[in-house]
Amino acid sequence: MRFAVLGETAVRTEDGTLVRVPELKVRALLAALLVDAGRPVAAFRLVDDLWGDEPPGNPLRALQAKVSQLRRAFEEAEPGGRGLVVTQAPGYLLAAPEGALDAQEFTRLAARARETADPRDRAVLLGGALDLWRGPAFADFAEEPFARAAADRLEEERLTVREALAEARLDAGEHDLLTGELAELVALHPLRERLRAVQLRALYGAGRQSEALAGYEELRTLLADELGLDPSPELTALHAAMLRQDASLSAPMPMPIPIS
Template structure:
């Protein structure tokens, strides 16, 4: 059984078939269990998360939803019901780490950060980012119980995008990055690391005036919207562009990255 949360919640059997999980509250129960990575959730916590107004018999109401979830998993694969475990501390989802796409994403990100080869790092980051089908837990995005995990995963995704951009710049892929990063910058105009990668891609593509204009735009936004000055790294980047520092020149594709 596989569980996908990097987008709408999807459950798949081992042969890739989508598993039907009926009833919104049963799906919410599954989402809640997935957010805590195998840790148990108490009945009280589940009642708070799944009901605006507590049911008359909270424990029985939770037990009914657990039974329906187990039935759906068992119908998909023999033994599926055993994945939802009950104990003194509550209910938990007992599945290997690798069957949840969010965990696979994190593991690939860790591997990429540990790999010293730029090309392999980019490949790992692209594989990790390819797991995303939309916002995490998209069909429960307004529920309070998923928000901390959604924020954490979303930030990790942005970091992966920034790290991929920096690695690709080091490999001389500034041309395609100009357009790709422009879309992300429009969505996240105050992320300094993302903007710096876009500015470097513009400069490496021979668009120095646009790079400087983007730098000015970011500086003004930071001061006007956040009340902060650009980071020392951004100041140094502006100076390097004005001085046409050779270190900013794009690398040829056939040139080793540790020139």
């Protein structure tokens, strides 16, 4: 089976058939186990995840019933599926096979990209990682306490990969395309210096030097007003390079990114 958390929590069989997991509490159990896929989750914690401040009269028995329902759903979808939900002290674990969780595949592709020197190849890997996303992480349970930290971590990793993809495309010469595409992302995350640096380099390389300099001043003001900080040394150095029209900021010839 294959599991997905980069969007709504979902399970599919190896042939791609969506597995129907009935009842909200059973789906919440699945999500709670996927937060710690491959590691046992304490029974008392699962009870708290599913029922919070209003546990049932016999919480462990109620949890066992939800575990049985989840196992039954897996078994009906794929023979042997029930064995993926393992009883292991101090509770239960979801034994997702290696590479069966989309979040793990996302991390793997991002790690491969970091080790790839060619910007075109790096962009292909990063684009493939981002293509795994179908919506916000743990979209159906992102506001639940048990999923919130994991969802936030994945969203941060997603944004980091988007920044890395923008850098790879910049290195491949896509300055003009990036200036438009980055505007919305920068508006959503105006204080992220790495993201802003890519935008400034793209604007400068596209011949829009005055906009690049204005973008730096906007960020400097935001950092001072909202965080009481100055721009990082790296961003300050970029600003100085733009002021002296450093030749290293000139845009390279565009190199097409191959479509996978």
